[in-house]
Amino acid sequence: MSIKSIAAKLFAQKIYKKTQLWANNPIETQKKVLRKLIKDAEQTQFGIDHHFDQIKNEKDFAKQVPVRDYEALKPYVDKVVKGEENILWKGKPLYFAKTSGTTSGAKYIPLTKESMPYHIEAARNAILHYIHETGKADFVDGKMIFLQGSPILEEKNGVKLGRLSGIVAHFVPKYLQKNRMPSWETNCIEDWETKVNAIVEETFNENMAVISGIPSWVQMYFEKLHQKGGKPVGEIFKNFNLFIYGGVNYEPYRAKFENLIGRKVDSIELFPASEGFFAYQDSQKEKGMLLLLNSGIFYEFKKSDEFYTDNPKRYTIGEVELGVNYVLIISTNAGLWGYNIGDTVQFTSLKPYRIIVSGRIKHYISAFGEHVIGKEVESALQEAIIGTNIRINEFTVAPQITPAEGLPYHQWFIEFENEPEDSVSFAEALDNAMRKQNMYYDDLIVGKVLRKVVISKVVKNGFQDYMKSIGKLGGQNKIPRLSNDRNIVDLLKSK
Template sequence: MSIKSIGAKLFASIVHHKTQKWAKNPVATQQKVFEQLIHEAKNTQFGKDHLFETIKSHKDYVKQVPIRDYEELRMYVDRVVKGESDVLWKGKPLYFAKTSGTTSGAKYIPLTKESMPYHIEAARNAILNYVYETGNTDFVDGKMIFLQGSPILEEKNGVKLGRLSGIVAHYVPKYLQKNRMPSWETNCIEDWETKVDAIVEETINEDMAVISGIPSWVQMYFEKLSAKANKPVGDIFKNFNLFIYGGVNYEPYRAKFEKIIGRKVDSIELFPASEGFFAYQDSQKEKGMLLLLNSGIFYEFVKADEFFTEAPKRYTIGEVELGVNYVLILSTNAGLWAYNIGDTVQFTSLKPYRVIVSGRIKHYISAFGEHVIGKEVESALKEAMEDIDVSVNEFTVAPQISPSEGLPYHEWFIEFEKEPNNLEEFALKIDHAMRKQNVYYDDLIVGNVLRTVVITKVAKNGFQEYMKSIGKLGGQNKLPRLSNDRKIANFFH
């Protein structure tokens, strides 16, 4: 066993015990975070505007700080971007993470000297928890690749800005830099297809042990790699045994990955965002990711089916229930206050608190009152694929409200790697799985308001072409699993 392996096991044990300490005291841990946030920000402009001096409880906070999304917080963010100090958080941010806004162009999410370390620690601790649980340290001496955005940073009024993954690239510890790929020069390539080609060239003869990235873009890398070497990825990288991912659910990709790799590999799921690092998979045996309750973030949860009502109830960690779809609301040490990130989560465990990402509050289908969410379509597809020789590269779902004939329906756009023998039978399997999960959808089928699922085949690389057409190919960009309109659907018709 190498010195690195021994060190990893010792460090993993320390981190595990520290994690257990706060995980076993969730309510007290969150209360402490809440009090620290209010105290630290009471003299900021936001703190003064919302009377932080008088806030003594969560009840006070709810009364004085409404839930906001980026647009509603923008008047404060714009002042920070212009160079003002002490607006949302004390001083100025270290960075702005630049993300794509849906209605307002670029969004600038502040990262502060208080919040930045948690982004780095969480990713590290996810790997160390895996080491602690499995005892596997084989990968620590091999090469690691992180498919991410360019680390080139711009500057705006004295604050550096870039993609979160590019900012994080500046914080790779020295002991990992020798093993880390791709090279800095390759990482700086902006065009995604050119970058992936360069990464293939750089890595094809290396001993890659850990590969990390959003599954859809890692799949693109794997396909190019396998085609060039004319063999499975697992034969190219014989010691590749750990895949780290985030951003989207891995399950729809798992079968395809195992086929292209040629064997099963362990995986660790992460839940990072520019606004904070919220959770990571702490167990290979249990479902869900450990919600990070001591990372400078105070969480509130709003039931998704109540979110758009007048003054919905805001629950704290001690009040949540298993299996309920919650909108995630954040208050952070980067100066986001009662901030709606747009993600929905469900708890899979309350001891400790583990979550799965169930979708986006804006990404749903309810054209007929069915309230279909991302988790349901992913689960339905997975169930339909069981016991059938079929492989799916990518998919999205949209409602067809006014078909040229017959009843309306949900249209599934699927890019198959291997098509089912009978497409109509496969569509019925998906429909059956959807009806089992969603009572509203079932009622609409029974009541002849909707007809069963219709599948539209998408040509090979069709979804990549779509993402390219909207300027979002690669990096941290993700294809929505479902939408309540026909914007994506119209690209394929």
């Protein structure tokens, strides 16, 4: 065992103990976070406008600060982007994380000197918790790759801006610099396909031990490695034993990954976003990710089935329940207040508080009142392929409301790696699994409002071609699992 791995184990023990202090005292931890946020922003324009000086507790906060999405908060953000100070948070932000918007073009998410360290520490602590629980630390001596956006930054009114993953690349600790790949030059390549090809060439003969990125884009990297080497990734990288991912559920990709790798590897799930780093998988034995209650973020939750009703209740951490689908609302030390990030979560544990990401509040199918969410389609697909040799590269689901004939249906667009031997039986299994996941969908099938699912096979690389056509190939971009219209699926090439 190397000195580096021994040091990693000692550091992991220290961080684990530190985490337990706040994880075992969650309600008071969140109260302290809110008090500090209010105090630090009391003299900002937002704080003055919302009478922060009168806020004494969570109920006062909920009364004074309405829930907003980016569009509603944009008048304040625009002032920050113009270079004005003390608007949402004291002073000016260090960076803007630039992301794709919906109705107003690009979104500029502020990152401050107070918020930025948590983005770095959370990813580090996830690995340290893994080391503490498993005792595995040899990988710290190998190479690590992080598939991410370009670190080249622009500047807007004195504030640097870029993709979050590119900004984070500037904060890689010195002790990881020698181990980290790809090279700075390769990481700066903007075109995703060119970049992945360069990464393959650069890493092929290296001792890769940790690989990290969004599963769909890591899959592309693995496929190119396999094409170059003619053997599984696990044979090319004999010491590769840890995969770190975030952004999407890994389960639909797991069978394909294990086939590409040639064996099973441990994995750690992260829940990062431009708006904050919210959770990470702290245990290989327990389901869900530890919600980070001591990271400069105050959390509130709205039940997703109440979200579009008048004045739905805002729940704090001490009021949430297991298994309920909640819309995640955050207030942060980057100046986002009562901010709806669009993600929905469910709690898998209340001691400590662990969550899974269940979908997006805007990504659902409810053309007939069924309100199917991302977690349900992913779980149904996983159940349908258990015990088969079916492997799936990517998928999305959309309603077909006006078919040429027959009843309406949910249409699944799937890019198969290994197709089912019996398509009819697979469709039947998938439909049965969906009926178990969503009782409203089951009622619609029983009541003959809908017919059973229809599967459309997408051509190889069809999803990649679609993402390329809309300028979102690679990086942090993801295919929505489902949508309530056909805007995406109408552009996919089916067999």
